Amino acid sequence: MATIHSFPSKEAIAPALFSLILDCQKVAIERHGRFQVAVSGGSLPAVLALALLEEEAVTQILWEKWEIFFADERAVPLDHEDSNYGLLKAELLDKLPEGTPQPNVVPIDTEYLDDVQELADQYNTALINHFAKRDSILKPAFDLLLLGCGPDGHTCSLFPNHELLREHDAWVAAIEDSPKPPPKRITLTLPVIAHASKVAFVATGAGKQEILKKIFESPEDGLPCSLVNTALGEKVMWFVDHPAVEGVSYPRRSSL
Numbered sequence: 066m067a068t069i070h071s072f073p074s075k076e077a078i079a080p081a082l083f084s085l086i087l088d089c090q091k092v093a094i095e096r097h098g099r100f101q102v103a104v105s106g107g108s109l110p111a112v113l114a115l116a117l118l119e120e121e122a123v124t125q126i127l128w129e130k131w132e133i134f135f136a137d138e139r140a141v142p143l144d145h146e147d148s149n150y151g152l153l154k155a156e157l158l159d160k161l162p163e164g165t166p167q168p169n170v171v172p173i174d175t176e177y178l179d180d181v182q183e184l185a186d187q188y189n190t191a192l193i194n195h196f197a198k199r200d201s202i203l204k205p206a207f208d209l210l211l212l213g214c215g216p217d218g219h220t221c222s223l224f225p226n227h228e229l230l231r232e233h234d235a236w237v238a239a240i241e242d243s244p245k246p247p248p249k250r251i252t253l254t255l256p257v258i259a260h261a262s263k264v265a266f267v268a269t270g271a272g273k274q275e276i277l278k279k280i281f282e283s284p285e286d287g288l289p290c291s292l293v294n295t296a297l298g299e300k301v302m303w304f305v306d307h308p309a310v311e312g313v314s315y316p317r318r319s320s321l
């Protein structure tokens with residue numbers, strides 16, 4: 066069963082998120098010498114920056130061992146205001162202190178922006194190059210997925226009732242009708258998400274309250290976030306602020 070950890074504010078979430086990241090980094094590097102993470106867009110990169118730009122964090126994070134992928138990405142140039150890569154760069158990567166070893170960041174190949182299926186296929190190939198070839202595995206096993214939750218219960222670019230929720234084969238899928246703009250995107254699929262070692266969701270603000278109630282109290286409705294909770298059970302941790310989780314009735318909930 067997933068756990069919910071609730072904090073007074075975004076700022077208060079940061080140290081707990083940092084501590085989880087540090088634990089996952091340690092386990093991953095001991096296991097295979099690198100730390101393979103995928104991140105979403107939305108409000109997540111800003112919270113991540115709060116967690117990872119602290120002085121203590123900068124010295125303990127082994128950036129040179131990090132491989133950063135995108136849990137979902139919009140089919141736009143990397144310097145476009147809608148780019149999740151651009152967002153992560155602006156919020157976090159550009160703010161790392163001078164001299165910090167650089168992580169290996171794997172963005173989409175913008176040569177294929179006009180053909181979103183090809184864009185997804187190319188990202189699939191990038192995953193094969195980083196995971197399967199080295200580990201002879203059938204599916205990428207991310208050490209940590211850092212995800213957001215939309216007000217409709219979507220995560221990555223997997224939207225409620227969308228046919229992509231039934232994708233079993235592809236690791237990365239194309240979507241051309243995303244209800245959240247921009248419409249053309251690529252996303253990790255549920256089987257890949259379900260194969261991760263750990264998933265951390267970050268959701269803040271009273272605007273998430275109603276959907277968190279549905280996600281946790283009615284998992285049988287099969288909202289994308291509920292599907293992740295069900296698939297991964299205790300490997301899933303939710304980092305939320307008090308306003309987001311107020312009134313949500315759920316047994317595995319702790320509050321600071």
Ligand SMILES: O=C(O)[C@H](O)[C@@H](O)[C@H](O)[C@H](O)COP(=O)(O)O
Binds near residue numbers: 139214216
């Ligand atoms: O590119 C995207 O649109 C995101 O990856 C998306 O899945 C996001 O994480 C959620 O919509 C939550 O966004 P907020 O945290 O901004 O509510």
